[in-house]
Structure formats: structure tokens, C-alpha cells
Amino acid sequence: MEKTDITKSEWEVMRIVWTLGETTSSQLIDILSKKMDWSSSTIKTLLSRLCDKELLGIKKDGRKNIYYSAIKEQAAYDMSVKRVFESMCCMHYGETLHDVIESIELSKSDIDSIIDVLKKKRDTAPEEVHCKCLEE
């Protein structure tokens, strides 16, 4: 079995936890019930599933639960983007990146750092990448 993916609904919860740091269910219910129009039960269910998956951790404060993220936000993003790329034909990596970069918001310093890594990568980059979809 491979690591479970974070599902669409779970991302919503995780992002709030990452943004707030440690937090309580009431705070999460407060925010997510408005934002996502979910019932409190739904949010509680998601919280306990995320704990099962060990994506969240719990500390007890009396009888209240304090939730905190058990994984680093950036690591979660890296992993999930990497997974998408793994489902793709590698011949399309370039254009896909091109297209996504066109469509999202990036700061100047983001851009600079990406250009930087691209330039470094260029030295050892192959002339072409070839399709492996039918292999193995």
C-alpha cells in the first residue's frame, strides 16, 4: 500500500490548520462551516480521519482536542504535485509546467528562484526526453 492521498476535502482542513498552527475543533468548525458550508459533523469526521491517517496530531487540553499538523505544508504540496507528475507522460512535463506557470500568481522572487533552478538544470539537461508510457 502506498501512502494515502490527501483528499479534496481534507486539503481544506489541512490548509486551515497550517495557517493557524495549533487549533481547536470549534475554531475549525467556525471557519470551515462558513467557508465550505459544511455541517459541524462533517468537519469533525474529517478531523478524525486526518488523525487516523496521521496527517494531524492531537494534544489533549483537558477534554478538548488541540489539533496540529503532523506533516510539513511544503512537503505535502511537493508530494502531491509529484504524484500528479508521476501519472503523466514525461514528454509533457515541459508544456504542463509552462501552462501552469502562466495561470498562477507568482512573486518576483518566486520567479527568480525558479529561473535560477532552471538555469542550473539546463547544463545537464538532455536534448530531449522520451516517452516511457509503454515501457515495463
Added chain:
Amino acid sequence: MEKTDITKSEWEVMRIVWTLGETTSSQLIDILSKKMDWSSSTIKTLLSRLCDKELLGIKKDGRKNIYYSAIKEQAAYDMSVKRVFESMCCMHYGETLHDVIESIELSKSDIDSIIDVLKKKRDTAPEEVHCKCLEE
């Protein structure tokens, strides 16, 4: 309802179809049963689900089915990567792209074209992007 996602197993099928162009179930069974260690039934089920979702189309050749992709490969990739980015905090777009670029194979011309779009984007790029995770 939003457009259904392509699932992990479905991607495997779609990629073979994209690579082969029009094809038959026997050819797909041949390739995927080896590659994925799936039974022929599994592959047939996936094919018919993909047709239901209108990601594949069928032409009849006698009583055989000829399958073909009903969506463009690049469009499918663009859409699915875009979806992942939509689940993310936009403050992490830059680093995520940086990390994924480091980890995948890109040709020199891919790299050039991405640098190109980045340079264009830089002119109008903001100094910073800000987190919207708690908004709305």
C-alpha cells in the same frame, strides 16, 4: 457538480490510449495486464467507466470496439495540475514549482520555454503573493 477527476487507475489507461492513438481492448489488455498486473476484467471495467465519463470514445468496428481519447492529453494534464494548485496555499506556489522542477526530467528546450514564460511574467509580477486560506 464539477467535472469528475481522472483517477489513478484511469490515468494508466488514458496514457496508453494517448500513446497508441486508436486502439482495441485486446491491445490495452495486453499492455496493461502486464504493466499493471490487472485482470482483463479490471481493464474492461476501466474502459467502460472512461466511456461513461466521456474521457474515451468508442467506434464500432464490426462488433469490436475501437477506443480513442475524447480529450487532449495536454489539456488533461493542465487541468489536473491546475486542480492540485487550487488545493494549495498560493504562498507556496513558488517553492512547490521550484521543488518539482528539481525532481523531474526536462529537456533543454522545455527549460528554455519555461524560462521564457517566467521572464515575461516577471514584468507584471507582484512583489509578494499573500495567503488567502482564511478568506471568504
Added chain:
DNA sequence: TTCTTTTGTCTACAAATGTAGACTATAAAA
């Protein structure tokens, strides 16, 4: 201290997904 709200834990249930067997109509082989 009794009533009410909050929290937390269980249970529920439909839809989507992963995976595959059963049955049927052909087509190919013997």
C-alpha cells in the same frame, strides 16, 4: 444544582474507486 450548549465519539449511508468474476455473443480453429 438543573438546563443548555459545546465537544467528542459513533454510526450511517450514498457515491466513487479498485478490482474482478459470470455470462453471452461471436469469431476463429479444428
Added chain:
DNA sequence: TTTTATAGTCTACATTTGTAGACAAAAGAA
């Protein structure tokens, strides 16, 4: 033409996901 291998369509069934109600315990309000 009888046998056999195929391809296609249905049905099946466990898991995961989306979504939420029921109920109990504890905390706060009256």
C-alpha cells in the same frame, strides 16, 4: 460443423470519500 478462444456487457463487493445525524460527557449559564 462442433469446439474453443475472445470480446463485450453485467454484476459484485470491499474501501474510500463526502456528508451528516445520534448520543454521551463535560462545561457554562441560569
